[in-house]
Amino acid sequence: MSQESDSEQIPVSMLNALLYCERRFYLEYVEGVMAYNAPVVDGSLKHQKPLQSSPAMHKRKKEEKIKTRNIFLGSEILGxxxxxxxxxxxxxxxxxxxxxxxxxxxxEQGNPFAWENDAVQVCAQGMLVEECLQKNLEKGIVYYMGSRERVEVPFTKELREKTLNAIKKAKELAETGKIPPPLNGSPRCPSCSLLPLCLPEETLYCKGQKNTPLSGTIALSDIDLGKVLYVQEQGAYIAVKGESLVVSHNKEEILHQPLVDLSEVVVFGNVQFSTQAMQALLQTNIPVSFLSVYGRFKGILQPEISKHGPLRIAQYKSALEPDFVMQMAREIVKSKIHNCRALLMRSLRAHPESEPENDQKNSEDRINEFKNDLPIMRLKDLEEKTFSAKTPDELRGMEGAAAHIYFQNFSRMIIVESKSGEFDFNARNRRPPKDPVNTLISFAYAMLARDLYSAILTVGLDPYIGFYHIPKHGRPALALDLMEEFRPVIADSVVLTLINKQMVTPDDFIRWENSCLLTENGRKAFFSAYEQRKLTEITHPVFGYKVNYRRAIETQVRFLAAVLRGDIPEYKGFIIR
Ligand code: SF4
Structure with missing residues (x-):
């Protein structure tokens, strides 16, 4: 059988997905989306028994029951x-x-039965066996591990017809290239593992088919995204033992991390991996980012690029459409200026910690409080002017002017005074940063860009083709585009927390010639504050439910993908009030 015809055969597990929800089938089969959750990780590590030959090949004694596992079956006729x-x-x-x-x-009588989608799946398998062995099968079994029950599924004429119809529908849906709309108010959504990726309520809202505040079918912040493991000990060795990663240094075990709780690994400089650890990470869909010892992003190891090629084609086409580029650029710049102003206002208030992160009710009062603060009013003015900008260059001018005002006032947000003036900030400098505050800002932006880069790859877009940042060799333009709205509220906010709460001291920096670097301890403090910040909950500016920043980053990338594939009309930046 040729490779080409192999790829056209639909896995029977996808028929199961189709009968659960057509959108789910499309996401899993056409877009290649895979939910990150414990059962997926658990399953992908445990189902490693080798493929075995067909039962017809076994020699057996009379009446002996033979079980053959993990048999590959395919049919060109059934597809x-x-x-x-x-x-x-x-x-x-x-x-x-x-x-x-x-x-x-x-x-109703309390007897177990098989769900329709499970019955169709086992029937499809039965039909494959029939074609392979030229033998008629009467029934199949669905074994429910949760209740340890074998449920018999007779292969009736109706079930066979249902199965053939499901195959036909699956082929039609795959050929349309159009994602089906989400289910509306279905009890299936809350228990669907694709819910955080499908975003059914949010999509319906953006299409004007639902009102806010959304119930947040499930609180997005409650879904455990897993930990990010940062490894920066030079010479550390990462191996796998059972279903955990083990990090050793100088032959001493320094960390034991179950894979099931892990979402990403980020390594700095010379950290070694065993081949088995690499394989386990690939198999469990956990990306590994490689950075230089100074935090410069070098690349990422992940199982494979998303199979949804049409999404990237839509991205490339949109990047060449002036109206789309302008709409995206305006949203990006407007949101960034807005969030810079919001962080400034929040930090300048007497007790910002006592206020909710995103108290929408008081936004008007808040701006009145600052009506005599010239820099804040100038930022507000620039934000409003983005609506009348005609070209991306005009927006770049506005963004530059806003950044100048913002960084001129950055020192107003630093409330600790170091005797040596280590945390004095006069202006932004980089490549290399020359003082501790600029070092922290540069490092925070590098980590944020890495997060966006990783989220963009997960969603299946090309990080190098952006809309506001002009694509240049080696520049992840889309990651830079989408990080703009998060720069002040995640990266700058972490820098201010580290300094103002004295989580870093002058000893956490090394000055060398004209540059300044974070020490290993300084970076440790940074990672802790950074991950903490990403778990901070805010009220979503559009949907009105609670979400943490980490989830908000991924959701913004998913919204862009939804816009590009025509699922929702336009991209909205993430803004805080
Ligand atoms: S969340 Fe709901 S609409 Fe989305 S794939 Fe799952 S069942 Fe379908």
Whole structure:
């Protein structure tokens, strides 16, 4: 069978997804989206038993029940394929067994039965076996591991028809290239593992089919995204033991990290990996970012680029459309200036910690409080002027003017006074940064850009093709575009916290010739404050529910993807009030 025809066969697990929700099928099969959650990680590590031969090849004793696991089956006629969990053979009868994690549902009499999507999946497997062995199968079994029950599924005429219809529908949907709309108010969404990636309520709101505040079907901040593991000990070695990563230094184990709780690994400088650790990370879909010892991004290791090529084609086409570019550029610049002003206002208030992060009710009162503060009013003015800008160059001028005002006033937000003046800030400088405050700002921007770069790859876009930042060799223009709105509220905010709460001291910096660097301890303090900041909850400016910054970053990238594939009309920047 040729490679080409292989790729056209739809996995039977996708028929299961289709019957659960057509949008879910499209996301998983066409866009190649995979939910990050514990069962996925757990399953991908455990199902490693080698493929085995067909039951017809086994020598057996009479009446012996033979179980054959993980058998590859494919049919050009049906256009489907499967790796069947188990095929049982006894007394000449072959039964396909599909294993499911949950409990078996019950009918009114309390008898277990199989969900329709599970029944269709096992029936499709049965039909593949029939074609392969030229033998008729009477039934299949769905084994629900949660309740340890085997539920018999007779392959009736109706079930076979349902299965063939599902195959037909799946092929049609895959060919349309158009994502189906989300389910509206369905009880399936809260228990769907793709919910945080599909964003059904949010999509319906953007299409004008739902009002805010959204129930937030599930609180997005409550979904555990897993930890980011930073490894900066030079000479550290990362291996895998069982289902955990083990980090050693000088042959001493310094960290034991279960893979199931991990979302990303970020390493600085000379850190070694065992091949097995690399394989486990690839298999569990955990990207590894490589940075120089000074924090310069070098690259990322991840399983593969998203298979959703049409999304990237839409991105490239949109990057050449002047109206789209202008709309994106305006939103990016407006949101950045807005958030710079918001951070400045918040930091200049007497007790900013006592105020909620995003108290929408008081936004008018807040601006009145600063009506005599010239820099803040000039930022407000520049933000409003973005609406009348005609070209991206005009916006660049406004952004430059706003950045000048913002950094001229940055020192007003630093409330500690170091005797040596270590944390004095006069102006932004970089490449290399020459003083501790600029060092922290540059490092924070580098970490934020890495986060955006990683989120963009996860969603399946090209980080090098942006809309506001002009694509240049080696410049991740889209990551730079999308980080603008988060620069003040995540990166600058972390810098201010580190300095004002004295989480870093002058000893955490090394000055060398004309440059200034963070020490290993300084970086440790930074990572802790940075990850903490990303877990801060805010009220979403559009949807009105609570979300943390880490989730907000990924959601913004997903919204851009939704705009590019025509799922929602326009991109809205993330702004705080
Ligand atoms: S969240 Fe709801 S609409 Fe989205 S894929 Fe899942 S079931 Fe379908």
């Amino acid at each position: 489907i394929m499967a790796v069947a969990d188990i095929l049982e053979e006894a007394n000449g009868e072959i039964i396909a067994v599909e294993q499911k994690r949950g409990k078996a549902p019950r009918d």
